Amino acid sequence: MKLSKGEQESLQDRVSLLVTYRETYQEVYDHLLTGLEKGNTQDFNTAIDTIIDQDFGGNTGLREMEEFQAELVRKQIRNKHREYMLDCFKWPSVMLTATLIGMIYYFLNNADTNIAMRNSVGAITYLPFVFIIVIALINMYFLRGEKRSIQYSEIYNISGIGYVAYIVVKVVLKYVFDQHETLLLQHLNSGLTSIVFVLLLIYTVAFFRLYKDEFKMRLTL
Secondary structure: OOOHHHHHHHHHHHHHHHHHHHHHHHHHHHHHHHHHHOOOOOOOHHHHHHHHHHHHHHHHHHHHHHHHHHHHHHHHHHHHHHHHHHHHHHHOOOHHHHHHHHHHHHHHHOOHHHHHHHHHHHHHHHHHHHHHHHHHHHHHHOOHHHHOHHHHHHHHHHHHHHHHHHHHHHHHHHHHHHHOOOOHHHHHHHHHHHHHHHHHHHHHHHHHHHHHHHHHHHHHO
């Protein structure tokens, strides 16, 4: 039995109340729609309850299933981001990484470029956060009424970590090394800061590679 337009809208509203994410919404909606169109003789709402109880273990089971799937997706996103970071330590990319560390070390040890270098790295690590805020605002305008995506929720989380790490490292290194003025510790400070800055830059580049992949995937859906 094919559902009427009103019944389809009621089903959409019902599923929307049950699930959080866009991916789960579509999966559950399609499953319920198929079950209802098989010729169920029960009342419409009763039939929905029956399918949810039998196939998902009730509303609680449905939410547990959704959270389990969401965690799997989050893990996949994090693993992909980590793999993109690790690419910078594989041959021949590792040579560029080492060169970048050396360049930043040189600029940090130069009084004329030290502050500019630190501010530049800070600005670059801040880019993902600003970028994702702009994307979120665009999505709020063009995708009003749609549920949020699991993938994009995790990408939003990743976007802010780099800049937070930059602030934390900056404060910690300043606290540790500003207590001492020896030349050796100054060079050690510059060396550690260079390594951390390069890691943050790699984190940022990996973020944009990740976003590019997820955006391409969404276009194919």
